[in-house]
Amino acid sequence: MLKKITALIPVFLGMVSMGIAQETEIYTHDQKQYQDALALYNNEQYQAAQSIFAKVKDNTKNLETKANSAYYEANAAVRLNQLGADRLMEDFVANYPTSTKRNSAYVDVAEYYFETGKYPYALKWYNKVEQSALSRKEMDKFNFNYGYSLFSSGKQKEAESYLQKVENSPVYASQAKYYMGYIAYQQDDYDTANQRFDQIKDPDILEEKMDYYQADMNFKLGKFDQAIGLAKKQMAKGDRKEKSELSKIIGESYFNLKEYSNAIPYLEDYQGKKGKWSNTDYYLLGYSYYKQGDYANAVQQFNKIIGGTNSVSQNAYYHLAECYLKLDKKQEALNAFRNASQMDFSQEIQKDAYLNYARLSYEVGNAYEPVPQVITDYLAKYPDSANKEEMQELLVDSYITSKNFAGAMELLEKNKNYASKATYQKVAYYRGIELFMNADYQGAAENLGKSLGSAEGNLFRAKANYWKAEAEYALNNFDTALVDYIQFQQNPSAKTTEEYKELDYNLAYTYFKLKDYSNAISYFNNFTNAGSNDTQKLYDGYLRLGDSYFVTSKYWPAIETYNKALSLTGTEKDYAAYQKAISYGFVDRRDTKIEELRTFVSAYPKSSLKDDALFELANTLISTGQEQQGLQTYQRMITEYKASSLVPQAMMRQGLVHYNANRNEQALKEFKAVVHNFPNTQEAIQAVSTAKLIYVDLGRVDEYGEWVSKLDFVEVTNSELDNATFESADKQNMEGKKDAAIKGYENYIKQFPNGLNAVKANFNLAQLYFAKGEKEQALPNYKFVADKMGSEYAEQALTRVCEIYLGKEDYASALPYLQRLENQADIQQNRTFAQSNLMKGYYEQKDYGKTLAYAEKVLATPIIDNRIKSDAQIMIARSAIATGDEAKAEKAYADVLKIASGSTAAEALYYDAYFKSKAQDYENSNLSVQKLAKDYSGYKEWGGKGLIIMAKNFYALGDAYQATYILDSVISNFSQYAEIVSEAKAELSIIKAKEAQSNSSVRTD
Helix, strand or coil: CHHHHHHHHHHHHHHHHCCCHHHHHHHHHHHHHHHHHHHHHHCCCHHHHHHHHHHHHHHCCCHHHHHHHHHHHHHHHHHCCCCCHHHHHHHHHHHCCCCCCHHHHHHHHHHHHHHCCCHHHHHHHHCCCCHHHCCHHHHHHHHHHHHHHHHHCCCHHHHHHHHHHHCCCCCCHHHHHHHHHHHHHHCCCHHHHHHHHHCCCCHHHHHHHHHHHHHHHHHHCCCHHHHHHHHHHHHCCCCCCCHHHHHHHHHHHHHHCCCHHHHHHHHHHCCCECCEECHHHHHHHHHHHHHCCCHHHHHHHHCCCCCCCCHHHHHHHHHHHHHHHHCCCHHHHHHHHHHHHCCCCCHHHHHHHHHHHHHHHHHHCCCCCCHHHHHHHHHHHCCCCCCHHHHHHHHHHHHHHCCCHHHHHHHHHHCHHHCCHHHHHHHHHHHHHHHHHCCCHHHHHHHHHHHHHCCCCHHHHHHHHHHHHHHHHHCCCHHHHHHHHHHHHHCCCHHHCHHHHHHHHHHHHHHHHCCCHHHHHHHHHHHHHHCCCCHHHHHHHHHHHHHHHHHCCCHHHHHHHHHHHHCCCCCCCHHHHHHHHHHHHHCCCHHHHHHHHHHHHHHCCCCCCHHHHHHHHHHHHHHCCCHHHHHHHHHHHHHHCCCCCCHHHHHHHHHHHHHHCCCHHHHHHHHHHHHHHCCCCHHHHHHHHHHHHHHHHHCCHHHHHHHHHCCCCCCHHHHHHHHHHHHHHHHHHHCCCHHHHHHHHHHHHHHCCCCCCHHHHHHHHHHHHHHCCCHHHHHHHHHHHHCCCCCCCHHHHHHHHHHHHHHCCCHHHHHHHHHHHHHHCCCHHHHHHHHHHHHHHHHHCCCHHHHHHHHHHHHHCCCCCHHHHHHHHHHHHHHHHHCCCHHHHHHHHHHHHHHCCHHHHHHHHHHHHHHHHHCCCHHHHHHHHHHHHHHCCCCHHHHHHHHHHHHHHHHHCCCHHHHHHHHHHHHHHCCCCHHHHHHHHHHHHHHHHHHCCCECCCCCC
16 A cells, blocks of 8 residues: 555656646745744744744745744743733634644643743643643653642642652652642641652752751651751751751750750741741740740840730740849739739639739739729639738738728728728728828818727827827817827827827917917927927917917016017018017007007018008007007008908098097098998998987988988898897807708898898808808808908908819909909918919919919918928929920929829829930839839829830830830720820830831731
8 A cells, every 4th residue: 555655656746746836936935934933933032933933824825834833923922921922822722723733832831831930820721731632751741740830829739639640750759749748748747748758769859858847847746856856957958048947946846845055046046937036936035044044035035025815925924024023123023914814824824923913013003903903803803812811911901002091991891800900090090191181180080080999009099199189170179189189198109209299289279279378378388498490380389379378468478478489580470579569558568569560560561460560550659649640550551451351440440530539520531431432341330320420419410311321231220120130140050050040141131131240141151051061052152241341251251262163173263362362361371372273273274474473472481381382383393394394394393292192293203204214214214103103093194194104114125015015004994094095006006016027926907
């Protein structure tokens, strides 16, 4: 047959040679171009080859050449990564379905993508390959490449089925087993992985990878010695990219073998995932240092564990707390123990952490929650704890150390077995003192009485007697106060107390108030003869001794005693000088009295007694026949002291002088001025009465009647009814029938709104309402009295009006009354009250200039208690903060801190921490925050603000854990203070963003 076919060939060629001569010429030209393009393609000159293949495809009429050119054109496009290369290949398959290169096209393109590492693209084309058309050799390559592409695309289960097909291939076996082993390794199937790795014979693969993976698998299988050996072998091969991971394997293996000193250098060499460590990484290194006793380095690692919420974190925070304790950093330890106690992964760790958290809360204070609450919660959670008795004792003491004496009393009265009688005695005593300092004298007396009822030790019995006496004295219970002072005096421990130094002075005052002037003189003499370093108190002692002599008509001893007061250096001697001058009048030394009063007026031009001195001087001049000088002195007093309550009396005296001298018209003028300027006063009533006599004498009764008819406070026909109605109400009041008295005064005021007794009725009614706590009802009555200038009750009423408005924090209404009180007050204490509250009122109105001016006035007052002084200093400090003068604020807050208590002290401590932090004195700043938490835990807002400063301090000191934990706790525990929480969140966000750069466990969302 072959021979036949061969014999026919020449004949066939001859027959067609003429017919295809021109076609052969064209074919030869296209074929040459095709061959040239193929050569360029095989030399990887794809751009040039593609261009020629395109021309051949378009020009040739040979279908096979056209198909082959389209194939190579598309292949070149693939290799050139041209846009639309896929479409060209799709077009080739669609346009030449019978081409022998169809399957080769799929294989070639898939292999190209495989070789360039574009495995998803390779899979796309491998999926088109007709596998039955491939040879055995081609099939092995297909299975491996397809399996590896699946592996690299994350489809490990599918990859494994293809790789298994070449596990015995002489070419691909080692690689297939390596990747199948790696798949098992990734699935934590270490036995299968080891089995497949052991079958690998290719030395290059063994050299490249195997030690690392086998080391890691041995580590994960708990074969730590083998892991260390294999990892060190792999590490010895040079500076490989797995060096960091190998260090981790070796370090953690030593850690698990408890060879912590060997673990440390390898754990330190670990570079982390993408340059970041995790919380677990920091824990491993920190714990290794901890086990070596290197607590400082342990802290440096543990405190990088931020926001942990697993068993590793709980363990880390517990050990971190232990390290802090070893380094005597108790505040830091408290935070870490608290954190560990809030996790329940390990019940044992939680319980012990809670115990230590409670102990440290008691010891250093707690800004997150009240210390008693911490200990109470511990006792509730662990009622059968072996530490129960210790915790109960700490609970009682915690109330005492945190100065929560009210809580302590409540606890002890419900749980008598929590403390001894002696402890109860102390707690009741401290609660009494606390109430006393807050001016709750009734509550103070009651609690001090409870202390005395449970008295075990003489010392606290003595102190309780003394302060109960003080409370009773403040309540005007002078008889009871005297009994307590005497019991204090008789207690053998009294002489060892600071209070004993004040006993003679206080007993003297108590007898003075009881009008037992004989005993008052005796004790004031004891006090003044003993001398005192407190010049002002000694001066006051001489004054009261002089007053005791004065009131018992012993004027020469009074004068001598007032002279002793005047001989002291100090301020406010005007009272002694005034009383001395008055005393001369009672021993018939009126010339000396006049001389002393004139000296007084000259020496004390700003004295609140100057109007009194002028009035007495005028009276004495008149009584010695020096009428003209007397009248001039009255007029001087009236002109200079228009707001004085003595003005109506002085005007009345002027009128009487004129009346007695038969200068009736001048007398009437003065009397009418009194009535016009000071209606509703006793002087006005007396003026009307005396004027009546003059009009009668002058025979001008009709004129008198016309004048009187225009006076609304004088009801001639109803005067008896006026007095009777008032006296009825007043009698009920004096008999203690308060409700009946209120009804009576209200009835009087309704009937006689401008009656003869209107001022006194309004004042008494206001006092009754005020005593019942009905201050709003008292206000209009006090205002009525305050607005009646010249009344003896005006100053007291004015003070009450101010007090009521201030109680409502209504500074706008209070300010004008406070200004009047400052200008009109005769009593220095009331003037100081006005100035200190004007200071606060102007601060509320943001008038910082006037605030500072009044603060300086208050501080210039010679005798003020520390509470008022600290108020003035705090106003200076706050005004300085508001105006940006931080240097002035810092000094003012430092002054406040020396004497302040309560919320003012808490505020001052916060700013103490603030300024120290600003000066980068972070550790001392933290100590101030700790003191704030321990001593002033009741002032939570300042505590929260202080914690934010503490967090910033810790971060500046390199302790990210403390900083973030504190801020997280502020966010959780201070939700009622939106501004504080907002600041904490902002600060926490900044810190976490920084820490996330090196710690992969830190979440910033």
